[in-house]
Amino acid sequence: MLRALSEAGFSDTRARRAVVQALSESRTGATPADLLTRGRSLHAGLGQVTVYRTLEILEHLGLVRKLHQEDGCSSYATSSAGHAHHVICRTCRAAVEFEGCRIEEVLHEASARTGYKVESHFLELFGVCPACRRKK
Ligand SMILES: [Zn+2]
Numbered sequence: 625m626l627r628a629l630s631e632a633g634f635s636d637t638r639a640r641r642a643v644v645q646a647l648s649e650s651r652t653g654a655t656p657a658d659l660l661t662r663g664r665s666l667h668a669g670l671g672q673v674t675v676y677r678t679l680e681i682l683e684h685l686g687l688v689r690k691l692h693q694e695d696g697c698s699s700y701a702t703s704s705a706g707h708a709h710h711v712i713c714r715t716c717r718a719a720v721e722f723e724g725c726r727i728e729e730v731l732h733e734a735s736a737r738t739g740y741k742v743e744s745h746f747l748e749l750f751g752v753c754p755a756c757r758r759k760k
């Protein structure tokens with residue numbers, strides 16, 4: 625992730641590195657507030673603005689995906705290069721990426737019925753993760 629950032633022309637500051645590290649350590653996705661707390665343990669001078677700026681850049685580069693939790697909060701999770709979506713646990717909020725979205729049929733159907741030229745989609749799945757299922 626750091627290399628992609630510097631290849632895109634963004635300087636590799638210690639603060640930015642702390643955000644990237646905090647993000648890659650969180651397997652479940654993290655809110656900007658989580659990242660600020662975790663990032664500060666790595667680099668005391670980290671500020672909120674840097675967290676948001678770094679997330680914005682990473683999202684733009686397709687390295688993280690902004691997740692919209694059901695309670696209206698957003699969190700961020702690392703994402704692979706290809707087209708993929710996340711499935712999010714309702715209990716612990718852990719987010720896992722899955723590839724292979726076969727939504728074309730739905731898009732064609734929507735186009736056919738509305739006359740819109742559908743260009744993109746936004747899809748998140750919610751459920752209960754294996755760890756939380758075991759606990760029940
Ligand atoms: Zn869970």
Ligand SMILES: [Zn+2]
Binds near residue numbers: 725727745
């Ligand atoms: Zn998709």
